[in-house]
Amino acid sequence: MIKVLVVFGTRPEAIKMAPLIREFNRFPEEFETRVCVTAQHREMLDQVLSFFExxxxxxxxxxxxxxNLNQLTADVLIGLxxxxxxxxxxxxxxxGDTTTSMAASLASFYSEVKVCHVEAGLRTFNKRSPFPEEINRQITGRIADIHFAPTEISKANLIREGIKDSTIFTVGNTVIDALMWANVKLENYEDDEIRGLKELLVSTKRVIVVTGHRRENFGDGFLNICKALSLISQRDDVQIIYPVHLNPQVQKPIYDILGDSANIHLISPLKYPAFVWLMSQSYIILTDSGGVQEEAPSLGKPVLVMRNNTERPEAVAAGTVVLVGTNTDVILLETETLLNDEDLYKRRATLHNPYGNGHSAALIVSKIKSYDR
Known part of the structure; x- marks a missing residue:
């Protein structure tokens, strides 16, 4: 019997680890599987735990x-x-790249336990962007014993850093597994959030969904993003839905600049099922989120990434996402182009998603079954 401990602390990790937990639980005669949450995030984490049971x-x-990051890192090390x-x-x-993952890897190393890193090998090669995620991911990569890379580019990054090829497996991204699972569950699922969104959406307008929370965009970055959204909202044929992150450094500029905009709806952060439903209803998605860059192409939604770089270059190469940074003019231009050019939109919406087909969790478990311990 192989004893597996799955450790995570945030909503994005929970979403991406849920299919893996389900897959391990399919083989109780081979694996004893336990879940440990740090609750680096609490409420948003619990929502995903509930949805995926x-x-x-x-x-x-x-x-x-x-x-703060110092205290959180210490608490994870001590708690584990x-x-x-x-x-x-x-x-x-x-x-991935959370403080929980980095500290859990270090705690595992201290306890001489093998570390398996899911979504390994993503890099921007800029330790300040995203902060602290880029360094969290690199530290985890140095400690990990087995690396589950989503793409060949991610695998190549690891090999360049001296990681043995025999320890790296290219498996796609489990976020696609989670998205497909969620879509099945949503066929027979509706809650107050989804009902509220249905009342909010105007059928004659194209929906632009916006998310933003990255630290590197605090300050001028968010001010520029808000200016672009204000200009886009002046079109009569669009409706912007922006679930606003709870961080005060995110909320203040957004509500100050966009609070009275007619075609912009600033709403509370959505639970995972409601957000998946909203993405499915969108026309374009503007985001600085990593997970959305991976999910949206599977729903046929073009993505504009409001960051200056991304650790997901496969999506840029495939054309499923376009980097627009936090430049007001660039955000406005790229959004207007997609809204005005129907042929371009259709091409972008039908491009192949480079992050897999929804079988990543099964591939990971099969590799662990056959791995020489």
Missing amino acids: IIPFYDLDLMKPNQ RSVFLDYLPDYVFVH
């Missing part, structure tokens, strides 16, 4: 008001020590 075995419940002593896992699975 995941019950953590361990809950460190670390979220605190005004939490007792978990490892209790469970003695063979493998610890972490995801």
